[in-house]
Amino acid sequence: MKPIVERLFRYVKIDTQSTWESTEVPASKNEFVLGRMLVEELKEMGIDNAWMDEKAYVFASIPSNSKKEIPSVAFFAHLDTAPDETGANVNPRVIESWDGRDIVLNEKKNIVMKTEDFPCLKDSIGKDLIVTDGTSLLGADDKAGIAEIMEAARYIMENPKEEHGEIHICFTPDEEIGNSTEYINIKNVPAQYGYTMDGGELGEINFENFNAATATVKIHGIAIHPGESKDKMRNAVLVGVEFINHLPWRESPVNTEGYEGFYHVTDFKGGVDSAEITIAIRDFDEEKYEIRKRRIQQIEDFMNEYYGAGTVEAKVEDYYLNMAREVKKHPKVREYALEAMKRTGIEPIVIPIRGGTDGSTISFMGMPCPNIFMGSANSHSIYEYCTVQSMEKAMEVILNIIRLFAEG
Numbered sequence: 586m587k588p589i590v591e592r593l594f595r596y597v598k599i600d601t602q603s604t605w606e607s608t609e610v611p612a613s614k615n616e617f618v619l620g621r622m623l624v625e626e627l628k629e630m631g632i633d634n635a636w637m638d639e640k641a642y643v644f645a646s647i648p649s650n651s652k653k654e655i656p657s658v659a660f661f662a663h664l665d666t667a668p669d670e671t672g673a674n675v676n677p678r679v680i681e682s683w684d685g686r687d688i689v690l691n692e693k694k695n696i697v698m699k700t701e702d703f704p705c706l707k708d709s710i711g712k713d714l715i716v717t718d719g720t721s722l723l724g725a726d727d728k729a730g731i732a733e734i735m736e737a738a739r740y741i742m743e744n745p746k747e748e749h750g751e752i753h754i755c756f757t758p759d760e761e762i763g764n765s766t767e768y769i770n771i772k773n774v775p776a777q778y779g780y781t782m783d784g785g786e787l788g789e790i791n792f793e794n795f796n797a798a799t800a801t802v803k804i805h806g807i808a809i810h811p812g813e814s815k816d817k818m819r820n821a822v823l824v825g826v827e828f829i830n831h832l833p834w835r836e837s838p839v840n841t842e843g844y845e846g847f848y849h850v851t852d853f854k855g856g857v858d859s860a861e862i863t864i865a866i867r868d869f870d871e872e873k874y875e876i877r878k879r880r881i882q883q884i885e886d887f888m889n890e891y892y893g894a895g896t897v898e899a900k901v902e903d904y905y906l907n908m909a910r911e912v913k914k915h916p917k918v919r920e921y922a923l924e925a926m927k928r929t930g931i932e933p934i935v936i937p938i939r940g941g942t943d944g945s946t947i948s949f950m951g952m953p954c955p956n957i958f959m960g961s962a963n964s965h966s967i968y969e970y971c972t973v974q975s976m977e978k979a980m981e982v983i984l985n986i987i988r989l990f991a992e993g
């Protein structure tokens with residue numbers, strides 16, 4: 586078995602599933618176990634400064650071996666796996682040169698991955714496909730990313746004649762529950778440019794993600810016995826429904842794609858005397874995003890005029906922002922990633938993330954940080970798979986980025 590595959594298999598054996606219920610960081614104690622393993626492996630490569638902090642963040646760096654002034658670059662991946670599907674007893678296997686026929690993941694349980702259900706599989710015909718036994722997710726999200734960074738680090742350490750700048754490595758816990766950059770001490774990753782290895786299939790690359798805000802709308806009603814409530818009652822539920830009806834329904838997730846933004850009512854609870862609505866606001870475009878946020882305030886004003894001041898109380902808070910704002914300021918981070926893909930023989934597939942990414946938070950911490958594919962498809966599912974070839978290509982992309990920075 587190829588070393589990069591051995592790595593993946595070794596890492597997925599450790600169950601690092603994040604859970605929403607967890608109140609501790611990291612969410613899974615096993616993230617420490619995987620973190621410790623990675624620190625040991627990095628040290629074995631000769632990267633002596635590898636270490637893990639008390640929240641399971643793993644840090645390591647390889648010093649520059651050049652006299653030239655080369656910008657430093659960091660690579661990130663996450664230790665945990667998704668809460669959606671178990672990460673325990675992962676039993677991966679490689680199907681060499683897959684022939685394109687349906688894959689029986691588990692004969693006993695009759696779990697079959699059908700090509701008609703997953704058309705994306707056709708890109709993997711003839712490649713060495715890594716699949717599960719149908720009882721867990723694979724965890725290639727993001728342990729393939731970890732394996733690729735680790736293999737790239739090993740290559741760098743074994744080929745000291747290749748010129749490179751300072752290289753940083755960081756593995757983070759709890760990405761799947763939105764916590765991985767929450768407790769990161771970015772001072773431990775003093776790089777000028779960064780990349781998360783946490784994208785999807787071969788060739789995918791993201792330079793932008795949504796701007797995201799959360800609107801919390803409180804409705805203050807007036808409860809009175811319904812028998813004597815004429816001209817007195819103010820039913821908070823009905824006022825809430827009216828508020829929601831003022832949102833353009835065409836701009837909801839179910840009606841939008843690509844670069845279109847939306848309003849997404851995620852929660853509505855209450856009674857006659859009070860109600861609360863939670864709305865997710867998303868847009869790529871900065872101006873449109875501001876307009877969306879303003880619209881919430883406009884509906885609030887409009888309804889308060891009718892129902893009386895203070896009936897509706899809306900609060901809009903930024904959640905995360907589009908990393909494109911930061912990435913644009915540093916054209917090299919984009920240029921080198923695209924060039925590195927071409928050098929690896931891959932046609933880049935640039936897609937906007939209709940969600941958030943760690944790279945967004947990191948970018949706003951001062952390190953522009955796009956997201957590169959690590960090869961996993963059908964993530965968070967028992968049908969998750971990746972190919973040996975896309976993992977190898979992802980590792981090549983890492984090395985080519987390092988080379989491009991060195992060339993300047």
Ligand SMILES: [Zn+2]
Nearest residue numbers: 663726727783
């Ligand atoms: Zn991931």
